[in-house]
Amino acid sequence: MAVSVLVGSQWGDEGKGKIVDLLSNSYEIVARYQGGANAGHTVEIGDKKYILHLIPSGILRENVICVIGNGVVIDPIALLDEISFLEGQNISVKDRLFISQNAHLIMPYHKLLDSISESGKNKIGTTGRGIGPCYIDKYARKGIKINDLLHPEVLERKIRENITEKNLLLKNIYHHEELDVDEIIKSYLEFDAKIDQYIKDVPSYLNQAIKEGKSILLEGAQGALLDVDFGTYPFVTSSHPTSGGACTGTGIPPNKITDVIGIVKAYTTRVGEGPFPTELLDATGEKLRAIGNEFGATTGRPRRCGWYDAFLVRYSAMINGIDSVALTKLDVLSQFEEINICTGYEYNGKLLKSFPTDYERLSSVKPVYKTVPGWNKDISDCESYTDLPQATKEYLNIISEESEIKITIISVGPKRAQTFFVS
Ligand code: GDP
Ligand code: IMO
Ligand code: MG
Numbered sequence: 001m002a003v004s005v006l007v008g009s010q011w012g013d014e015g016k017g018k019i020v021d022l023l024s025n026s027y028e029i030v031a032r033y034q035g036g037a038n039a040g041h042t043v044e045i046g047d048k049k050y051i052l053h054l055i056p057s058g059i060l061r062e063n064v065i066c067v068i069g070n071g072v073v074i075d076p077i078a079l080l081d082e083i084s085f086l087e088g089q090n091i092s093v094k095d096r097l098f099i100s101q102n103a104h105l106i107m108p109y110h111k112l113l114d115s116i117s118e119s120g121k122n123k124i125g126t127t128g129r130g131i132g133p134c135y136i137d138k139y140a141r142k143g144i145k146i147n148d149l150l151h152p153e154v155l156e157r158k159i160r161e162n163i164t165e166k167n168l169l170l171k172n173i174y175h176h177e178e179l180d181v182d183e184i185i186k187s188y189l190e191f192d193a194k195i196d197q198y199i200k201d202v203p204s205y206l207n208q209a210i211k212e213g214k215s216i217l218l219e220g221a222q223g224a225l226l227d228v229d230f231g232t233y234p235f236v237t238s239s240h241p242t243s244g245g246a247c248t249g250t251g252i253p254p255n256k257i258t259d260v261i262g263i264v265k266a267y268t269t270r271v272g273e274g275p276f277p278t279e280l281l282d283a284t285g286e287k288l289r290a291i292g293n294e295f296g297a298t299t300g301r302p303r304r305c306g307w308y309d310a311f312l313v314r315y316s317a318m319i320n321g322i323d324s325v326a327l328t329k330l331d332v333l334s335q336f337e338e339i340n341i342c343t344g345y346e347y348n349g350k351l352l353k354s355f356p357t358d359y360e361r362l363s364s365v366k367p368v369y370k371t372v373p374g375w376n377k378d379i380s381d382c383e384s385y386t387d388l389p390q391a392t393k394e395y396l397n398i399i400s401e402e403s404e405i406k407i408t409i410i411s412v413g414p415k416r417a418q419t420f421f422v423s
Contacts, residue, residue, distance in 0.1 A: 071249020
């Protein structure tokens, strides 16, 4: 049975939520493997719109079990809010949601330190959800884990130790008010009572499920170019959205993964700071943003928009080992007379052979474009590949060839039904 990894192939917001919801019809378990409430995954079903930040988008299918893996950093406030939002929509998470005992907890000081470091001059444009500071503590071996909720005395000791250190930093370096340790301990003990029921030994659960022949979809958040190692460092998130992160973030070994599905947007967007070679800072970029409704699902920030970058997607396909692609938001390009596709970058007058992730080169490359005619026709009601205009098919052929990808799913609108498989 399939154990598939689904990854964002660009800078996030490719439409992962919509495609996870669509595909989860054919999987028994959906598991998130990294990131935290920095994600905003949108699913539109009928006239209802759901934005999920922590819980996998598979939760909207009542037969699907959802899992949050150890690679995810969990903000208990965001988690409990999301659970009550879903229950308010008559979507029960009881016995359908499991959380790894090894996932780390976002603490109030993580969010505070995130906002303090973003107020300085080396801004990343984070979502302010405490992601970076939480992963810092994880790798510094000071983190507080879901496991610790099960042992109140350990939880209290660890919170006290952490806050003593953070208060020194807040007071002496940032000249900020100190944190009230007792209040924080009290609130985390209260979370414990609400979260205990979801805690699970996730690696054992998932590996047993594989033994029993169950199918699993591993849902990535963010995108490959935001990966802390393979992305456009330092303008990245602090985890591994790339497919490798699915193993370390859940406990499923690499030889059990059957395939990798890349979600690719028909143009490019980015939120926050950092180089973006095909960015359009003119009326065309504004048109993409308006038609594509490119505003952050988590922070509401306007997304930066630009042409499709085949050089970037080719790199992403290589790093992730993408077997098949779901191409989203193709309908957004319908109102453009001409469309540009970036096929490579020029740097110091020479064509680069491989994708440069370093700031110095990426911020000064010149994208090389192939210009193709648009199709000037609404495609949002197309139900199959054959329904698409010839010019759209040509656009798809060029991007597949230049990016070295195989497009198997096409999305022409935000709704579940606005999707078809390419045979
Ligand atoms: P994610 O973070 O990758 O799940 O993506 P987001 O939910 O942040 O952003 C994608 C946005 O595009 C959402 O508002 C979706 O409802 C919307 N969307 C997804 N697929 C399509 C599509 O094919 N066409 C259009 N017009 N909108 C889409
Ligand atoms: P989904 O899952 C787009 C970006 C932020 C910032 C950088 C670091 O919805 O695709 P962080 O808060 O993670 O420390 O911010 O990463 N970022 C995203 N951009 N989509 C996301 O998630 C993102 N999550 C983080 O804008 O540039
Ligand atoms: Mg998003």
